[in-house]
Amino acid sequence: MQDFDGQNMTGDVSLLEKNIELLVARLTDCQQENDVLRSELSSLENILRNYKLPGTLGSSAxxxxxxxxxxxxxxxxxxxxxxxxxxxxxxxxxxxxxxxLS
Structure with missing residues (x-):
């Protein structure tokens, strides 16, 4: 009976390790996507900073x-x-x- 419990525990531990590896991989992917989004956001912020609204420019500009x-x-x-x-x-x-995921 003890062998059966030990096998169950080993199986549970390996499943847990596999799930942890999947979570780490997903977190890495999310971090990379987050970096891309930050870069795009920064680019958009720069564009918006340089954007002039109509009517705010002088006639000679x-x-x-x-x-x-x-x-x-x-x-x-x-x-x-x-x-x-x-x-x-x-x-x-x-x-x-x-x-x-919910």
Missing amino acids: VDVCGTPAGALGYAEKVQVKQKLVLILQKIEMELRNNQA
């Missing part, structure tokens, strides 16, 4: 191309929108993952 200095061009606006969409998608995925 025009660059060589004829666009107001500090204003975002079409390509930059599209890039900002794309980054925001990516962030929202990642947030949505994270929320879905959290709901699935």
Whole structure:
């Protein structure tokens, strides 16, 4: 009878070790994703710091191309929108993952 209990305990310990390894791997993945999100957030913060609201520029603040200095061009606006969409998608995925785990 003792051998049976010892085998159960060994099986339980190995299952626990396996679960711990899976958790550590998931935590590592989350840390890497967190670093990516921080980088994207930093990039967006820099873009927002450089963004000038319409009407806040003087009439003489025009660059060589004829666009107001500090204003975002079409390509930059599209890039900002794309980054925001990516962030929202990642947030949505994270929320879905959290709901699935519950």
